[in-house]
Amino acid sequence: MPKVRAEKKTRTHNEVAKQGIMFNKDFGQHILKNPMVITSMVEKSAVRPTDTVLEIGPGTGNMTVRLLEQAKKVVACEIDTRLVAELQKRVQGTHLQHKLQIEVGDVLKKDLPFFNVCVANIPYQISSPLVFKLLLHRPFFRCAVLMFQREFAQRLVAKAGDKLYCRLSVNTQLLARVDMLMKVGKNNFRPPPKVESSVVRIEPRNPPPPIVYSEWDGLTRIAFTRKNKTLGSAFKQTSVLALIEKNYKLHCSLHNKEIPEGFSIKEKIENILTNASAAEKRARTMDLDDFMSLLHAFNSEGIHFS
Known part of the structure; x- marks a missing residue:
């Protein structure tokens, strides 16, 4: 064996x-x-x-x-x-x-x-x-x-x-x-x-939780890249911002949404994290409910991870 x-x-x-x-x-x-x-x-x-x-x-x-x-x-x-x-x-x-x-x-x-x-x-x-x-x-x-x-x-x-x-x-x-x-x-x-x-x-878990697993996996991948750092820090990485911006523009294109002039993906993410009281949280102390809430906060603003 x-x-x-x-x-x-x-x-x-x-x-x-x-x-x-x-x-x-x-x-x-x-x-x-x-x-x-x-x-x-x-x-x-x-x-x-x-x-x-x-x-x-x-x-x-x-x-x-x-x-x-x-x-x-x-x-x-x-x-x-x-x-x-x-x-x-x-x-x-x-x-x-x-x-x-x-x-x-x-x-x-x-x-x-x-x-x-x-x-x-x-x-x-x-x-x-x-x-x-x-x-x-x-x-x-x-x-x-x-x-x-x-x-x-x-x-x-x-x-x-x-x-x-x-x-x-x-x-x-x-x-x-x-x-x-x-x-x-x-x-x-x-x-x-x-x-x-x-x-x-x-x-x-049957039935499974009502979320898209690839989205969840994308979010936790970013959060745990630096599990001891704050989420605010994790989401400031250049590669992370580039990936999220690409996904956001695709989302807007598919839903016929205009991207405003002077749009900043960095500011948008910072606002979402602040409004969700998550900017100072660290992945190592976040449980399932914390991650579910955060994923919902991002998705409701058109931010996706898959």
């Missing part, structure tokens, strides 16, 4: 598995071997007999077999063809064989299939893009129980004012409820990774 980004890209295989498979550092492969951790992850996902489960990075199938025993179907996405062969061999000729569907390739480059629940030991180098691929997937899934590098998991659940609170925190929590489930030490893997891990449960 893929795990933990290697410090240096290398083609060297760093350990031979008991199954005779050499783990590939290119994919950061660290197999979860502790059956108690696997059992706990499956239990916390509350898989139903009618569920289709998505597993990303099944590796040699330790978790897959447990999921197959509980679910109606398991769709396993694996990039390493050697591990695909190992997984197929493991279920071949058993009563579980007909329940398993294997998708070979890079999960970030493929359309996700329909699924009710996702359970996975996530390759750390794809953690962030994969979280948002899952959260923007439709139709909605019920929940995901995912293992991440511990600091990444802590960022997912961090609240405004916390040391690790960042754009990842606020963007994820806009779209989902995120809960920390358990810590997993490095000795639960073969070979042991250099970092500790944690398991989180992600439950998409």
Whole structure:
């Protein structure tokens, strides 16, 4: 099962598995071997007999077999063809064989299939893009129980004012409820990774908040560029002003609005921030409601971020 980004890209295989498979550092492969951790992850996902489960990075199938025993179907996405062969061999000729569907390739480059629940030991180098691929997937899934590098998991659940609170925190929590489930030490893997891990449960907000996500993402990108600086300072950057002015002129053009002579995008933004009592706020202390209010203040004045 893929795990933990290697410090240096290398083609060297760093350990031979008991199954005779050499783990590939290119994919950061660290197999979860502790059956108690696997059992706990499956239990916390509350898989139903009618569920289709998505597993990303099944590796040699330790978790897959447990999921197959509980679910109606398991769709396993694996990039390493050697591990695909190992997984197929493991279920071949058993009563579980007909329940398993294997998708070979890079999960970030493929359309996700329909699924009710996702359970996975996530390759750390794809953690962030994969979280948002899952959260923007439709139709909605019920929940995901995912293992991440511990600091990444802590960022997912961090609240405004916390040391690790960042754009990842606020963007994820806009779209989902995120809960920390358990810590997993490095000795639960073969070979042991250099970092500790944690398991989180992600439950998409259904229905989602009534905002355009690309707008929200654009706003938080600007605000968190300098999360310890005031918003007044963040929005004075030349590149930010240029982008917002371009979007504003497009908005005016599409809505047949005239731009007054002597118009200054810098002054307009300063006025919006002042009227919203946001000029002196800092991204690191702003919660979801603060960002929603600010986005509404900008949008109502024709300022857009996507």
